[in-house]
Amino acid sequence: MKQPSKKTLLASLIASGLGVGLPAMAADESGATPPAAAAQPAEGLEKQERIVITGSAVPTTRDAAAVSVAEVDQEKIQKSGASSDMLDLLRKAVPTFQGRGNTGSTNANNTNQNTAGGSQVQLKNMDTLVLVNGRRVAISGIAAIGGKAFVNASQIPTSAIERIEIISDGSSAIYGSDAIGGVVNIILKSNYNGVEAGARVGSANNYTEHSAYFTAGTAVDKFSLTVSGNFSHTDPLYQRDRSFSSPITGRVSVVPGTIGGGSPAILATALNTPSASNPTGANATAPNLAALIANGTYVASTNPAIASSYDISQFQTLALKQDQTAFAANAKLDLLDNRRLVAFSDLQVAQNKSFTQFLPITTTVNVPQGAPSNPLASNFASVNFADWNAPKQYHNDQKSLRLTAGLRGDLGDGWSWESAFVHSRNTLQQLQGNVLFKPNIALAIAGGYDSSGNAVAGGNYSRVYSGFSTSKPFVFQPALDPFARAAALAPASLANVYGTEVIDTASQLDSFDASLTGTLGRLPAGKVAFAVGLASRREKLEAHTDENGHNTGPGAQQWLGGTSADAFAKSRTVNAVFAEVRVPITSAKMAVPALNALDLITAVRAENYSDAGKSTVPKIGFRWQPVGPSLTIRGSYSRSFTAPTMYAEYGPTGTRLVGSGVIQTVFGLANPGLQGEDGNNPNLQPSKAKTQSLNFVYRPADIDGLSLSLEYSAVDQKGFPGGVGFTNILQSVDQAGSASPFAGNLAKGNFPGLPGATPFANPGDLSAYLKADPNNSLNVYAIDRFMNLGGVKVKAFNASAEYEMDLNESGVLTIGSVGTIFKSYQFQALPYQKYYEYAGYATNGGTGVQGTLPKYRFYTTLDWQIGNWSATLGNTYVSAVTDIGAGGIVYETSTTLKPKHVSAYTTWDLRLGYKHEGHGGSMLKGWNLALGVNNIGNRMPPASPQAFTDNLADVATFSPIGRLLYVTGKASF
Numbered sequence: 023m024k025q026p027s028k029k030t031l032l033a034s035l036i037a038s039g040l041g042v043g044l045p046a047m048a049a050d051e052s053g054a055t056p057p058a059a060a061a062q063p064a065e066g067l068e069k070q071e072r073i074v075i076t077g078s079a080v081p082t083t084r085d086a087a088a089v090s091v092a093e094v095d096q097e098k099i100q101k102s103g104a105s106s107d108m109l110d111l112l113r114k115a116v117p118t119f120q121g122r123g124n125t126g127s128t129n130a131n132n133t134n135q136n137t138a139g140g141s142q143v144q145l146k147n148m149d150t151l152v153l154v155n156g157r158r159v160a161i162s163g164i165a166a167i168g169g170k171a172f173v174n175a176s177q178i179p180t181s182a183i184e185r186i187e188i189i190s191d192g193s194s195a196i197y198g199s200d201a202i203g204g205v206v207n208i209i210l211k212s213n214y215n216g217v218e219a220g221a222r223v224g225s226a227n228n229y230t231e232h233s234a235y236f237t238a239g240t241a242v243d244k245f246s247l248t249v250s251g252n253f254s255h256t257d258p259l260y261q262r263d264r265s266f267s268s269p270i271t272g273r274v275s276v277v278p279g280t281i282g283g284g285s286p287a288i289l290a291t292a293l294n295t296p297s298a299s300n301p302t303g304a305n306a307t308a309p310n311l312a313a314l315i316a317n318g319t320y321v322a323s324t325n326p327a328i329a330s331s332y333d334i335s336q337f338q339t340l341a342l343k344q345d346q347t348a349f350a351a352n353a354k355l356d357l358l359d360n361r362r363l364v365a366f367s368d369l370q371v372a373q374n375k376s377f378t379q380f381l382p383i384t385t386t387v388n389v390p391q392g393a394p395s396n397p398l399a400s401n402f403a404s405v406n407f408a409d410w411n412a413p414k415q416y417h418n419d420q421k422s423l424r425l426t427a428g429l430r431g432d433l434g435d436g437w438s439w440e441s442a443f444v445h446s447r448n449t450l451q452q453l454q455g456n457v458l459f460k461p462n463i464a465l466a467i468a469g470g471y472d473s474s475g476n477a478v479a480g481g482n483y484s485r486v487y488s489g490f491s492t493s494k495p496f497v498f499q500p501a502l503d504p505f506a507r508a509a510a511l512a513p514a515s516l517a518n519v520y521g522t523e524v525i526d527t528a529s530q531l532d533s534f535d536a537s538l539t540g541t542l543g544r545l546p547a548g549k550v551a552f553a554v555g556l557a558s559r560r561e562k563l564e565a566h567t568d569e570n571g572h573n574t575g576p577g578a579q580q581w582l583g584g585t586s587a588d589a590f591a592k593s594r595t596v597n598a599v600f601a602e603v604r605v606p607i608t609s610a611k612m613a614v615p616a617l618n619a620l621d622l623i624t625a626v627r628a629e630n631y632s633d634a635g636k637s638t639v640p641k642i643g644f645r646w647q648p649v650g651p652s653l654t655i656r657g658s659y660s661r662s663f664t665a666p667t668m669y670a671e672y673g674p675t676g677t678r679l680v681g682s683g684v685i686q687t688v689f690g691l692a693n694p695g696l697q698g699e700d701g702n703n704p705n706l707q708p709s710k711a712k713t714q715s716l717n718f719v720y721r722p723a724d725i726d727g728l729s730l731s732l733e734y735s736a737v738d739q740k741g742f743p744g745g746v747g748f749t750n751i752l753q754s755v756d757q758a759g760s761a762s763p764f765a766g767n768l769a770k771g772n773f774p775g776l777p778g779a780t781p782f783a784n785p786g787d788l789s790a791y792l793k794a795d796p797n798n799s800l801n802v803y804a805i806d807r808f809m810n811l812g813g814v815k816v817k818a819f820n821a822s823a824e825y826e827m828d829l830n831e832s833g834v835l836t837i838g839s840v841g842t843i844f845k846s847y848q849f850q851a852l853p854y855q856k857y858y859e860y861a862g863y864a865t866n867g868g869t870g871v872q873g874t875l876p877k878y879r880f881y882t883t884l885d886w887q888i889g890n891w892s893a894t895l896g897n898t899y900v901s902a903v904t905d906i907g908a909g910g911i912v913y914e915t916s917t918t919l920k921p922k923h924v925s926a927y928t929t930w931d932l933r934l935g936y937k938h939e940g941h942g943g944s945m946l947k948g949w950n951l952a953l954g955v956n957n958i959g960n961r962m963p964p965a966s967p968q969a970f971t972d973n974l975a976d977v978a979t980f981s982p983i984g985r986l987l988y989v990t991g992k993a994s995f
Contacts, residue, residue: 076187076207079602080551088643106254109141121147122873138164139376140174148203163450163527166565177372179252181235192713194662195641212352214239220992228263244356258343261335268335275325276694283404287320294510296397304480329692348372383583384408394469395503407504415455437540458582469501523584533559547606564591588674600627666706690918693799701807711739727826741810812850833888841880865909896931907968947994960985
């Protein structure tokens with residue numbers, strides 16, 4: 023890259039200093055420069071190449087920064103062998119991305135991590151701010167219906183990325199909300215001259231993926247433009263296709279062909295419906311279920327026995343099916359000579375379609391006497407119905423748009439300015455397929471008509487609503503047989519019973535920033551760099567369901583198994599001011615013993631939320647070279663915060679069927695799930711954190727090519743906003759009855775406070791009720807309202823080492839390793855509870871929302887380049903953990919959960935590449951070809967069945983893909 027001039031760097035630096043997130047990034051000549059502060063650097067740095075890096079608002083070299091910055095560039099992206107999903111890349115190449123908060127394509131059947139097919143990234147499993155080209159991005163629209171509030175990293179393909187800069191340090195003083203765990207700054211390609219196109223194809227057992235991209239750029243006089251496009255596809259991966267997640271039994275006893283209640287029974291193996299061996303409807307003769315058992319139609323059983331015979335892995339996905347199309351552009355125009363006034367703009371457009379599949383929706387019905395399918399001469403209660411050929415499906419269509427336009431200028435004498443506007447929007451349409459239209463279930467079963475619509479006693483046709491609306495005309499169709507297994511169900515009888523719920527959401531962010539940077543004078547060690555600025559942004563969330571998905575009002579909650587939520591629209595404004603100063607205390611020319619170079623950096627940012635009050639946070643740091651450039655020591659102390667989401671504050675209450683895993687985890691009982699409601703709280707306050715960090719970088723002068731780094735960080739976060747957790751509520755109420763602080767959150771018969779609701783007053787009442795009949799869980803109603811919860815205390819080390827050896831005629835050999843070590847990860851779910859240690863444990867739900875947090879995780883590579891050839895051997899190591907289920911109180915008081923060893927995990931990757939340079943005068947500048955295999959040994963995720971009841975293993979931490987063979991190629995013109 024052409025070395026930037028001082029003026030360009032100063033202008034670029036302004037860009038990173040203010041912006042909505044006040045980011046900073048490496049300066050370049052593109053028009054997509056982020057808001058940065060462009061003050062003159064310290065005297066000792068003036069002759070070095072000055073860049074702006076993420077985490078600072080003043081200009082500096084990367085080595086001179088006061089924070090540690092990890093970088094993943096295109097070379098590392100390609101050699102990692104990762105797919106086009108950025109989360110897959112980051113989890114592999116940067117071990118700091120750990121825990122349950124890093125969720126994407128492999129959270130396919132985890133509704134607690136609802137991202138609608140998007141990918142969330144979190145450093146050390148803590149709130150992390152994601153920027154694109156140094157500025158904020160609208161969060162995913164799924165947040166408007168209670169999903170995760172996150173920037174969808176999967177909307178940005180890896181082929182469009184120039185590099186990713188990562189700081190794992192509290193940075194709200196620079197960027198504002200969400201930067202407690204750190205910042206991920208995604209920098210898109212720019213300044214490209216020519217055309218490049220490439221493709222990738224990968225294949226594993228029962229799984230394929232492929233992608234293609236192009237990048238083109240040109241510069242004409244004072245105008246430059248870079249554009250890139252990408253298409254990628256990944257197949258869905260099902261639980262049944264991997265041995266570690268199949269079979270999965272013992273989870274559900276409400277299945278087709280069974281009778282629930284106090285006397286469970288299952289159809290005889292040779293039968294698919296009672297009508298195959300019994301008179302039914304008006305001709306039925308059997309007096310009761312006992313008679314049907316006696317004549318061999320049903321076999322008496324128990325709910326655990328029924329649950330143990332049904333394998334749910336035949337339905338559910340491990341990894342999503344995804345199709346992504348994306349386009350990005352960066353443009354710059356010099357309006358005056360010497361870049362004294364520059365116009366810049368960047369644009370990103372993406373569409374991400376995803377598919378995932380769950381269990382079929384089940385329901386227990388009462389079949390009236392005389393119904394065409396009823397084999398009893400009386401009403402038949404507790405009949406379990408579902409169509410095993412109609413699993414619950416999610417089809418997500420996310421579209422994102424982001425446009426930046428701005429001006430920057432050089433005022434001379436070390437002063438620069440920049441201002442910019444950002445419009446960012448994410449929309450989501452979610453189709454929830456194979457949900458049941460409640461008003462038609464009983465009608466479809468009843469029968470009583472002939473094919474012409476005439477009322478006939480015992481008639482084999484039913485009258486049902488058309489068009490999934492009670493306001494539309496009735497139609498007649500064959501009566502539904504709820505006793506039948508899928509093989510005996512007539513498709514025509516399901517026509518107006520199974521439907522699709524339609525949910526539309528949108529998230530929007532509009533922001534403006536302006537900044538001014540310069541110098542505040544000179545000290546003996548150099549100039550004092552200074553940045554100041556202001557920013558304002560407006561955030562908006564909105565969502566609505568179709569007419570059957572409303573939570574309240576006429577016709578509400580008509581979809582059984584769908585999402586019930588009232589229409590929601592809310593916006594807020596956030597205004598901010600910031601300042602940052604870098605003061606050189608000593609420099610090499612001063613010859614102060616043990617103080618070869620010392621800089622002090624301080625920053626402060628104040629934000630005012632129209633709905634959540636004010637937050638003012640400082641940061642103080644230093645950079646110290648005791649004896650010279652071989653050893654650099656950095657340290658910082660900062661305060662950070664995360665503002666509550668608008669949905670958590672003002673979103674409508676949403677009712678849903680909570681999966682069977684909650685009761686399974688707390689009580690160890692098979693069940694069809696319970697009724698849940700998520701509630702808002704307009705009194706939520708920002709979550710606040712204190713962060714301390716200390717970093718050592720050693721590059722010995724007498725060992726050329728060696729670099730060692732060790733960083734220690736400690737984070738103490740309080741009052742993070744979230745739900746109490748249904749497992750917490752159930753556990754507490756069962757232990758304490760009416761004395762539980764959550765006694766008002768749980769009832770049977772209806773949601774607490776509504777007619778028919780009966781509390782569980784005595785200890786043990788809840789567990790006794792659930793043990794009496796698994797179907798009773800459907801009559802349990804729980805409310806989980808948002809609140810400022812407990813805290814997180816994290817102490818961790820990030821370590822890296824790299825050694826490059828020149829082997830002369832034998833090429834260049836580079837050995838590198840990067841890792842994260844958790845000294846402790848203490849989590850307090852509620853303010854009055856104790857802290858629980860999760861470093862070295864696997865948990866999921868309840869007070870264990872951390873997922874898998876190994877004490878040690880490392881990614882090590884051995885890279886050899888000789889001539890046009892290259893070879894890269896990669897190793898991922900994850901230390902053993904202990905599976906304690908939901909963790910915290912649930913584990914501490916459980917009689918069924920015992921610690922289970924989860925083995926250490928090691929995989930090896932290999933990539934071979936060849937690079938050919940074009941000849942002079944040739945249109946083809948060059949081409950690259952690479953062959954690789956990820957996970958050579960086909961290592962599957964280690965079993966962790968107590969914590970991860972949905973898959974029996976953590977498929978977010980450990981990829982379920984297995985051995986993947988791939989080939990990549992690209993050509994440059």
